[in-house]
Amino acid sequence: MIAPDRRHRFAMYGAASCGGCDISVLNLHEAILDLADRFEIVLWPTVMDAKYDDLAAMPDRSIDLTLFSGGIRNDENEELARLLRRKSAILVAFGSCATEGCIPGLANLRSVDELVATAFEGPTTDNPDHVRPMTRWPAPEGELHLPAMGRLVRTLDQVVAVDYRVPGCPPETERIAEVIGLLGAALDGKAPLPPTGAVLGAGQSTVCDECRRDRGIKRIARFERIQDLASIDPGLCLLEQGLPCNGPATRSGCAAKCPLAGAPCIGCYGPADGVVDFGARLMSAFASVVDASEPGQIDRILDGLPDPVGQFYRFSLAGSLLRGARVTRTAPPEPVEPVLAGATQGADS
Amino acid sequence: MTRLTIDPITRLEGHGKIEIFLDDRGEVERTYFQVPELRGFESFCVGRPVEEMPVLTNRICGVCPEAHHLAAAKAADAVYRVDPPRTAKLLRELLYCAFFVTDHTTHFYALGGPDIFVGPDAPVAERNILGVIRKVGLEVGGRVIETRRAGHRVIELIGGRAIHPCTSVPGGLTHGIGEDARAEIETIARSMLDFAGLSLGLFDRTLTGDPATRELLLGDLYRHETYYAGLVDERGRVALYDGRVSVMAPDGERLGTYAPADYRDWIAEHVEPWTYLKFPYLRQVGWRGFVDGKESGIYCVGPLGRLNAADGMATPRAEEAYERFYATLAPPVDGHRALVHQRGASHWARLIEMLYAAERMLEIVADPEITSDDVRAVPTETPTEGVGTVEAPRGTLTHHYWTDERGILTGVNLIVGTTNNHAPIAMSIERAARGLIHSGVVVDDGLLDRIEMAFRAYDPCFGCATHSLPGQMPLEVTIRDSNGGTIEVLRRD
Numbered sequence: 001m002i003a004p005d006r007r008h009r010f011a012m013y014g015a016a017s018c019g020g021c022d023i024s025v026l027n028l029h030e031a032i033l034d035l036a037d038r039f040e041i042v043l044w045p046t047v048m049d050a051k052y053d054d055l056a057a058m059p060d061r062s063i064d065l066t067l068f069s070g071g072i073r074n075d076e077n078e079e080l081a082r083l084l085r086r087k088s089a090i091l092v093a094f095g096s097c098a099t100e101g102c103i104p105g106l107a108n109l110r111s112v113d114e115l116v117a118t119a120f121e122g123p124t125t126d127n128p129d130h131v132r133p134m135t136r137w138p139a140p141e142g143e144l145h146l147p148a149m150g151r152l153v154r155t156l157d158q159v160v161a162v163d164y165r166v167p168g169c170p171p172e173t174e175r176i177a178e179v180i181g182l183l184g185a186a187l188d189g190k191a192p193l194p195p196t197g198a199v200l201g202a203g204q205s206t207v208c209d210e211c212r213r214d215r216g217i218k219r220i221a222r223f224e225r226i227q228d229l230a231s232i233d234p235g236l237c238l239l240e241q242g243l244p245c246n247g248p249a250t251r252s253g254c255a256a257k258c259p260l261a262g263a264p265c266i267g268c269y270g271p272a273d274g275v276v277d278f279g280a281r282l283m284s285a286f287a288s289v290v291d292a293s294e295p296g297q298i299d300r301i302l303d304g305l306p307d308p309v310g311q312f313y314r315f316s317l318a319g320s321l322l323r324g325a326r327v328t329r330t331a332p333p334e335p336v337e338p339v340l341a342g343a344t345q346g347a348d349s
Numbered sequence: 350m351t352r353l354t355i356d357p358i359t360r361l362e363g364h365g366k367i368e369i370f371l372d373d374r375g376e377v378e379r380t381y382f383q384v385p386e387l388r389g390f391e392s393f394c395v396g397r398p399v400e401e402m403p404v405l406t407n408r409i410c411g412v413c414p415e416a417h418h419l420a421a422a423k424a425a426d427a428v429y430r431v432d433p434p435r436t437a438k439l440l441r442e443l444l445y446c447a448f449f450v451t452d453h454t455t456h457f458y459a460l461g462g463p464d465i466f467v468g469p470d471a472p473v474a475e476r477n478i479l480g481v482i483r484k485v486g487l488e489v490g491g492r493v494i495e496t497r498r499a500g501h502r503v504i505e506l507i508g509g510r511a512i513h514p515c516t517s518v519p520g521g522l523t524h525g526i527g528e529d530a531r532a533e534i535e536t537i538a539r540s541m542l543d544f545a546g547l548s549l550g551l552f553d554r555t556l557t558g559d560p561a562t563r564e565l566l567l568g569d570l571y572r573h574e575t576y577y578a579g580l581v582d583e584r585g586r587v588a589l590y591d592g593r594v595s596v597m598a599p600d601g602e603r604l605g606t607y608a609p610a611d612y613r614d615w616i617a618e619h620v621e622p623w624t625y626l627k628f629p630y631l632r633q634v635g636w637r638g639f640v641d642g643k644e645s646g647i648y649c650v651g652p653l654g655r656l657n658a659a660d661g662m663a664t665p666r667a668e669e670a671y672e673r674f675y676a677t678l679a680p681p682v683d684g685h686r687a688l689v690h691q692r693g694a695s696h697w698a699r700l701i702e703m704l705y706a707a708e709r710m711l712e713i714v715a716d717p718e719i720t721s722d723d724v725r726a727v728p729t730e731t732p733t734e735g736v737g738t739v740e741a742p743r744g745t746l747t748h749h750y751w752t753d754e755r756g757i758l759t760g761v762n763l764i765v766g767t768t769n770n771h772a773p774i775a776m777s778i779e780r781a782a783r784g785l786i787h788s789g790v791v792v793d794d795g796l797l798d799r800i801e802m803a804f805r806a807y808d809p810c811f812g813c814a815t816h817s818l819p820g821q822m823p824l825e826v827t828i829r830d831s832n833g834g835t836i837e838v839l840r841r842d
Contacts, residue, residue, distance in 0.1 A: 020411020048477040103408040107389040118392035141370035261509030262523030
């Protein structure tokens with residue numbers, strides 16, 4: 001276990017991420033000084049200067065606690081995930097990208113070809129030769145390397161074993177303070193470690209249970225788009241005002257900040273405890289507020305949701321049973337000739 | 350050929366890598382600045398409802414989600430041709446100014462600060478915010494923490510959440526603010542203004558007392574004569590939330606100004622095979638490779654770009670600081686405006702903007718309509734296409750959406766702050782490397798950090814820049830189905 005004669009070692013790393021998790025940790029404000037007091041920070045590229053070589057040189061399991069944010073989008077992300085797993089005693093999947101894929105996981109709805117064509121043939125792109133970034137490129141001075149992209153965005157636990165998961169996009173700062181306090185106390189030997197696999201820094205119930213809006217009052221005849229509502233009632237449940245609010249299926253822990261500010265919950269804390277499939281749970285919650293007696297009517301009302309995949313799997317697609325919509329195929333594909341991609345090959349070839 | 354690699358570059362948002370090639374004499378032959386990842390927002394947002402873009406695209410960047418949130422909201426307003434009520438626009442700008450103070454504070458003290466206050470030759474373990482606090486003292490350190498806390502408080506009061514705000518929708522905001530919140534924000538704005546003044550004084554004293562740092566930041570090591578661009582108001586002064594884009598030539602002559610919706614007439618993006626990020630340039634000047642000067646279409650955005658592209662600041666103390674900035678670094682030549690080309694001066698420019706943003710907050714909270722409930726207009730037009738542009742802290746940010754008649758996205762194009770600066774950053778890194786690495790010079794950690802300082806002055810955010818997704822890789826076998834969709838990719842190495 002941990003030798004008592006040294007401070008615990010801490011690392012934070014972002015793979016394919018937006019940096020919001022880092023900022024949420026920085027927003028501990030004064031408590032960040034406590035973190036620096038309690039832990040020796042050995043890797044945190046956003047705010048300090050240690051390099052990958054320094055990490056590779058550390059003994060295995062010598063980092064006591066690693067917060068890993070971001071999804072696994074390319075082979076460099078995967079390599080760092082494996083390296084940090086090896087170097088860390090406790091590896092935490094931190095934030096929505098690492099735990100369930102988050103918004104960037106919606107990229108799993110597209111083939112790589114579609115993604116490529118959009119990025120490198122866009123309306124302002126000047127690219128007559130259809131140049132593409134290359135994993136190896138023979139520059140005159142020597143070969144240059146770029147990471148290769150995986151076919152799907154993956155969550156951290158689809159790549160390595162994860163000890164704990166902290167949900168949220170990003171995890172709210174107050175919850176982060178709790179997690180660091182909890183794991184810090186356990187590392188100090190003053191408290192037991194939570195069971196492996198536990199969700200930390202969140203509640204067990206749903207966002208609705210934290211939301212102060214009144215509910216159980218109205219049923220809805222159709223879903224509304226927020227810009228079409230003449231007014232937003234400040235006290236009534238947003239779902240009962242016709243807005244597709246993801247609160248009923250989403251894990252508590254955020255203090256229901258979005259719905260309390262008049263914006264529907266978008267589901268960033270992931271599925272509530274015991275929910276296997278976020279979309280299925282949400283769909284049944286939506287059906288329960290619909291004012292309809294026949295299944296046909298319910299279907300018509302649900303048809304009022306213009307983007308079902310985005311609505312039901314906005315944050316959880318990569319981590320869900322679906323992973324990507326392209327896995328569904330009605331017939332086996334025709335055999336085709338393999339295509340070898342080249343330096344200046346068009347996306348449409 | 351010898352190769353030096355800095356991987357990852359640090360104290361920035363997102364990922365990057367620098368490769369430096371030395372010739373047989375030990376002189377720099379060429380440097381490559383590589384951005385190693387992309388994520389694909391322009392593609393996978395297609396099919397989503399346009400009103401979700403303010404909450405989808407703020408996940409492009411957790412450092413500046415406010416910028417994407419508001420650029421998206423303005424683009425969605427434009428898609429519906431709906432003009433939000435005046436109070437909604439003021440509240441969005443108020444949130445945005447609080448965000449600018451907060452974000453500039455983060456960069457000046459936590460990311461760039463170690464280079465300014467601790468120095469590149471200090472031990473690695475000292476070159477971080479904690480080392481900065483040890484240098485500037487606990488009192489200033491406490492003010493840094495307090496300013497960041499207060500800024501996030503304002504963002505949460507108006508935007509619903511401190512990170513990834515959620516309240517901007519097509520036509521305005523989901524809620525307004527009451528008198529209690531207004532009064533709280535006014536108190537915060539006063540404190541922020543005081544803090545911005547304190548930070549400028551601290552920067553001034555540091556440079557006066559430390560000629561080596563002054564020479565490092567304001568000398569020729571990080572100097573490039575490029576074009577500059579940024580939003581300006583109707584009198585040509587720096588604007589953050591709304592305005593026209595002003596483009597200034599390196600010699601201080603204005604190339605022109607344009608409405609953000611016309612950005613495609615002005616901006617094009619060049620592609621290189623060794624990085625996942627594109628290189629925007631001025632279409633009418635053209636791409637001439639990685640060179641500066643008036644013949645090259647490379648332009649610079651962000652604090653230095655905005656100040657150079659504008660004629661002044663719209664608030665009194667910021668204007669005074671602006672005048673002093675130019676009187677010190679680029680006095681007029683034969684009565685003509687001269688520009689500041691030293692990229693290290695971005696740190697100074699950032700503080701002038703911090704002053705402006707705090708003063709502007711005080712103007713807005715004093716507006717009699719700021720607590721009005723009239724914060725949202727319901728769209729009546731059929732949605733089609735719209736452009737929304739704001740100044741992100743790191744530069745001009747443009748969102749462009751196309752939708753069907755239900756407001757479902759059919760196309761998305763994004764040009765983000767840091768991407769505009771991609772070519773200038775690559776050039777600055779190469780210039781710094783050429784200036785620092787010579788035959789017989791020991792390449793140590795401090796020297797390499799001086800090369801990293803070349804990008805850090807731009808405060809880059811590669812989370813933002815990597816919104817799009819990578820290309821198909823060479824040395825891969827792609828197996829396709831009969832419709833041309835990829836079903837398997839096999840690596841050949």
